[in-house]
């Protein structure tokens with residue numbers, strides 16, 4: 001079930017689906033998670049990456065927490081009535097992970113409706129999940145989400161959890177192009193689901209799926225999520241055919257199409273009623289989304305001259321496209337296929353590899369921590385994860 005690496009946190013109706021997590025010393029804290037996801041999934045060998053991980057100081061280092069706790073007082077509480085932008089901040093000026101009074105404030109979804117599904121994180125036997133899980137967090141970014149007080153609050157957090165160091169004019173211009181969502185619920189509970197639960201399969205690209213014959217099982221889920229170079233043709237028996245949600249960053253989209261074209265990844269999935277979810281992991285994603293919405297070439301920045309709509313093969317539709325800033329919610333029963341497992345060395349990098357290739361660990365993921373966390377989620381039955389044929 002899951003996506004391993006991808007997830008963020010979230011909430012929603014009932015369990016979550018993608019959890020992008022943040023980890024402090026190996027303990028994942030789901031609340032914090034919702035703010036600190038670790039970039040999108042992926043067995044991203046493909047996303048040969050330029051991303052750098054945000055450096056997170058060790059919070060157990062008391063010399064840091066005591067003295068530094070760093071510049072918690074660097075700016076006044078931004079949630080007051082300030083009508084001006086908070087003073088510029090730069091992540092490089094912090095010697096330790098700052099703790100703000102408003103660390104645990106989240107924008108909530110006014111349309112939230114509690115789920116009827118009994119299988120919920122709130123009902124988890126794990127007290128950590130139970131406590132950290134916020135079912136009604138606002139998942140998707142839309143045009144009215146950057147106002148002065150929200151900007152000032154989120155400016156205190158590094159991207160992708162916030163906007164520290166970013167240019168207010170540029171970000172606001174981009175976010176303001178995102179249409180308001182008719183419904184904040186990405187996926188509806190299927191009418192056939194008598195228990196009110198949504199069953200999802202999250203399919204990665206790891207070699208563990210080669211020869212798995214899980215295609216039918218995956219396709220029998222209510223919704224199938226895919227990421228990266230999700231090559232389907234020729235691999236249906238192992239990975240299924242359907243895609244309900246394709247999750248990407250600007251970078252993963254562009255890189256996947258470029259690097260895996262010769263293996264047959266000529267376009268991203270375009271199933272009828274598919275939803276595309278963009279996770280903004282940097283300024284380049286905001287540039288991408290603004291030009292996507294304005295249907296033009298990107299005027300400047302990392303992807304200058306590219307036309308974002310071309311990446312959707314004519315299937316771009318505002319109403320099926322969403323921006324997930326930092327959290328992901330979903331779903332009740334999450335089954336994750338094709339994400340890396342502790343025995344990753346046994347498998348090729350991708351399920352579509354024709355010869356064994358080693359999994360390359362890129363700097364934008366803490367793969368070992370991710371594997372450990374997914375395994376914990378699996379063991380806690382919070383998700384189910386495909387661990388290979390023997391299990």
Ligand SMILES: *[C@@H]1O[C@H](CO)[C@@H](O)[C@H](O)[C@H]1NC(C)=O
Nearest residue numbers: 057058060061062063064095
């Ligand atoms: C704690 O942080 C200080 C300052 O960054 C560093 O000099 C020290 O080595 C760290 N101690 C440990 C145990 O990591």
Ligand SMILES: *[C@@H]1O[C@H](CO)[C@@H](O)[C@H](O)[C@H]1NC(C)=O
Nearest residue numbers: 067068070071074093094095
């Ligand atoms: C906190 O920020 C102030 C400037 O705003 C700076 O002078 C000071 O050195 C910073 N303290 C730490 C511990 O980084």
Ligand SMILES: *[C@@H]1O[C@H](CO)[C@@H](O)[C@H](O)[C@H]1NC(C)=O
Nearest residue numbers: 074088089090091092093094
């Ligand atoms: C913060 O970082 C910026 C750029 O790295 C630097 O120009 C500025 O002087 C720093 N400010 C403080 C208070 O250290």
Ligand SMILES: *[C@@H]1O[C@H](CO)[C@@H](O)[C@H](O)[C@H]1NC(C)=O
Nearest residue numbers: 115116117118119120122123
């Ligand atoms: C938790 O489970 C109980 C029954 O097992 C159910 O009555 C309750 O509604 C559930 N709560 C949530 C939030 O799912």
Ligand SMILES: *[C@@H]1O[C@H](CO)[C@@H](O)[C@H](O)[C@H]1NC(C)=O
Nearest residue numbers: 107144145146147148149150
């Ligand atoms: C900005 O938006 C937040 C969340 O919708 C709202 O609570 C807040 O009052 C707004 N702030 C301003 C200054 O409009």
Ligand SMILES: *[C@@H]1O[C@H](CO)[C@@H](O)[C@H](O)[C@H]1NC(C)=O
Nearest residue numbers: 166167168169170171173300
């Ligand atoms: C911020 O972005 C705007 C619009 O993109 C630009 O005009 C302005 O120069 C930028 N400001 C800074 C300080 O870079």
Ligand SMILES: *[C@@H]1O[C@H](CO)[C@@H](O)[C@H](O)[C@H]1NC(C)=O
Nearest residue numbers: 273274315316317318319320
């Ligand atoms: C976009 O999707 C919506 C909802 O699925 C549909 O009603 C609308 O006709 C679509 N627009 C285009 C241009 O395909």
Ligand SMILES: *[C@@H]1O[C@H](CO)[C@@H](O)[C@H](O)[C@H]1NC(C)=O
Nearest residue numbers: 210211348353354355356357
């Ligand atoms: C994937 O499976 C096919 C068919 O079982 C096999 O021929 C191929 O060698 C496998 N690829 C790798 C890299 O193991």
